[in-house]
Amino acid sequence: MDVNAVETATRAAKEEVEQWKTQCPITALEVRLRSEDQFLDQRRAEMETVIAAEIEKAVAFAEAGPWEPVEDLLKDVLTLEQGKDQKCETRI
Numbered sequence: 001m002d003v004n005a006v007e008t009a010t011r012a013a014k015e016e017v018e019q020w021k022t023q024c025p026i027t028a029l030e031v032r033l034r035s036e037d038q039f040l041d042q043r044r045a046e047m048e049t050v051i052a053a054e055i056e057k058a059v060a061f062a063e064a065g066p067w068e069p070v071e072d073l074l075k076d077v078l079t080l081e082q083g084k085d086q087k088c089e090t091r092i
Contacts, residue, residue: 030044
């Protein structure tokens, strides 16, 4: 693989991420609320703490749950080559 191609792709990916960050609705809302003096850093810290706890709780719930049987992993999965009414066959 061409090292320059990898570097170019990596740079392009980073630029794309930065572009999407400028379109972030959360950041846009924060900027608007700050301009209206309705945004407090303390409140943001409180919200981030609540959000982090909620995520932690969800991850713990998911990790504590049962694993999907291997034979069911492709159940109800469609591919572009299949019709709408067809289902993947599990081949293990």
